[in-house]
Amino acid sequence: MTITEDAPTATGGNGTGEVGKARRRKEDQRLITGRTRWTDNITLPGMLHIAMVRSPYAHARITGIDTSAAKAARNVVGVFTGDDLKDIQGVNANAWPITPDQVTPNHLPMAVDRVACAGEIVACVVARSAAEARDAAELVDVDYEELPAVLDMKEALTDENLAHPDLGTNKSAFWKLDSKEAGTGGDVDEAIAKAREDGVVIEREYRQQRLIPAFMEPRSVVVDPTGEQITMWSATQVPHILRFLLAATTGVSESKIRVIAPDVGGGFGGKLQTTPEEFIAFAVGRQLGKPVKYTETRSESLLSGHHGRDQWQKLTLSATKDGTVTGFNVELLADLGAYVALVGGGVPVLGAWMFNSIYKFPAYRFSVQTILTNKTWVDAYRGAGRPEATYGIERMMDELANELGMDPLEVREKNWITHEEFPFTTVAGMTYDSGNYEAATARARELFGYDELRAEQRRRRESNDPVQLGIGVSTFTEMCGLAPSRVLGSLNYGAGGWEHAHIRMLPTGKVEVVTGTSPHGQGHETAWSQIVADRLGVPFEDIEVLHGDTQISHKGLDTYGSRSLVVGGEALVLAADKVVEKAKVIAAHMLEASADDLEFSGGRFGVKGTDKGLGIGEIATACFAAHNLPEGIEPGLDSEATYDPVNFSFPHGTHLCAMEVDTETGATKMRSYVAVDDVGVIINPLIVAGQEHGGLVQGIAQALWEGAEFDENGTLVTGSFVDYTLPTAADTISFVTDHTVSPSTTNTLGTKGVGEAGTIASTPAVVNAIVDAVRHLGVDDVPMPCTPERVWRAVQSGGADRQVESAGDAQPHFGAAAPNQDTPETEGGAQ
């Protein structure tokens, strides 16, 4: 590890030294022995099972539903249609209307008269067993009148057919950030016009294919209406948001709803949603007054859990001939699918502050048009807006380097913010607090053997080796720690970005830590224990972290956007400091000393210059007895804190990827991958490395294997794990990871967040490597996923299907006003 700046003292001087230790996880014991509490494991007395009836059509009017055969089936307790539930089912809300006039279709959990995408629920069957429910669901007879389906987002722009006829348009919202108008930079049109005369202009159009989060645990929900409160267990990332929206849209008092996220098997944004299935289970449980469970099949999950990405990116980069970028214009089309999901249109907007990445661009414009189609709705997937942005800019920086005959690292270095320039306010108006791109890049080069691999690449080119070598670069940053509430307010986001923590000092000296974050694989129980152990000077083993149950953790904003540590961790620090403050007053009383003469170290208050002292656990015990407390002091050390971040955090890193490309077959093979990330101060290096490895493979999978494909009728053809091809162990390699450390200056711990880094950085590194391997054959792009067929086609056509820019006379492959001229095969479909 390379320390590039002095780390702040995260321990508060308590010297347990937990922060930075590769602690093995507390969570593991139950997970490796099968003592798990996944939602689907929960069984309640008399529990009934729900099976959904889903539309096979992408767009259709429901003209009739005959439920009689299903109702008559064995052990069926009830069959519900949209008509039955319409008054109580609530709404799947959009929490972030990105413009005041955003067109937002009403998203009912169960469709009432029209379905807008395949997989939408039109009825449900409740039976005594899951198998009986599913059998009877087959007996529900639904009549549909098919409507024209809008499937292609560019065609949708014409409004010829409408995804929602009642709305009159497929255009949901247009959102723009222009550095000239915002006063954060110059005029991008001017910069591009000038570069057309005496510089270089790179114009490209890239496709961010549609992805499916594909968490391993299928979503499941159990609702128990027995008793005073209605309890919902759900495989969710967001129990607090779910509780709020159930109450806000069904009219049930929030105080009557308890939501529990028990063990949750992955999310990656895919469980950052309030789902139709949760709302239907809630309604059905209330209707029947009995506990109900719904667990989706994998096929249902892939079809009706939200999808991610799905953009067209029209990018124009202007530069001087020495490689200094003068302007960057970003025009996005983003397919939202059939509904504007919880964060929906906001996901591409998050890219607005990230397309300029680590660079000092003087002029910049970002715009996005969000579009409704008759496909599965789209929302956050690991990285959410930032992988798309990083892909766009990092592909463009490679194109610029190639245009100028420069090394891709050299062109980046020419434009990036140097470490002396922090804090740095970017052309998009974000203030980056810290970073050191030089250090991360130098370390990555060294670990990768950059010069040696370049030499090998030259040798293979010269010998005309059928297997060519390509080197892909991705220098990235991201914004984490969502988010300062005021910023969210200014963007019309429907909630704040704070986080809550509560520390309970138990009479025996043990400690309970309640967090408002909601982990689903991240290891918070371990890392949070490390933070609190240091802060309070209590043993790691004596701390229990509680989460994911709104009755225990009444306040929180859950886990997404790499926010848990940066925001939730700081709330822990604040709560712990309050415990120490309270304890100090009592310690002074018990030790008959002035509070000023006390010092807190190693979990003990000592009287300066003496050996007198008291442990914080002893003070907790004394509070429990409350026999001898100072006048007017309440018995108890328990403290809570709510932290609202002052800024985002900005992890960064340099990733280098070597790909071998067989020019005869199009097969690609990853040779090596080096990731040097700067995520600020590391609480637990083992957990950080795990996040990086997993993130890398998800980003690599976008580059090479994954893509959600619909046929011409709007049927998802990648609807099972046979066709939606997650990478296996045999597809991937072991990685080399390392870190530089530029502590964040905006939180006490100096942390920046790591959950999304690997996914954000790796996709362009891989595609850049593939293009680099076959660039000399006339290839300047391969659409993702870069399947062997697509690579082979690109090599065969030698870039002939694209108007290649000739040096010094850069011709756009699209006119500014002309519709897209890309050949259809770049859009996907070919596998």
Place this chain on the structure above:
Amino acid sequence: MTRISVTVDGVEYSDEVEPRTLLVHYLRETVGKTGTVVGCDTSNCGACTVHLDGSSVKSCNVLAVQADGHEVTTIEGLAGAAASDGQLHPVQQAFHETHALQCGYCTPGMIMQAVDLLAENPNPTETEIREGLEGNLCRCTGYHNIVLAVQQAAGAMSRPVPSEAGSDTGASGVSGVEREGVAS
């Protein structure tokens, strides 16, 4: 309904099942072995992997009636009698030590498959490990630490056997992989 007798984690169970019942559903719903989970409906993911008479099977791909008269071991019985003392099977221990799990959903199946792999090939190369786990999907770890865990477990399990090369680590597989810089 058909009556079956199955020994699960050392205990014999006798139950009436519908002939169509999958072994995984029998284990979860009838026997209560919820440590074994369902991750897909096309037998791609391997989350439900258990041992049937000592060999790994995807329990979504076996009918409960096919297990009649046979012995099933799940993640909950893997450590055997030692589990009552809090002891772990070496593969479970290695998964913990190398941080080879995050959300943990694929972990029971992954561990059961890794145990089977090591039974067939006690000293696998990295490639052999990767190919041996190809039928088990993980979305969290990127497989990096899972491969490491299997290598470490191979070392631990082979340790009692005298090593002719004089290797004192016994973990010859570990050196074949580039360790990432956790400790650096």
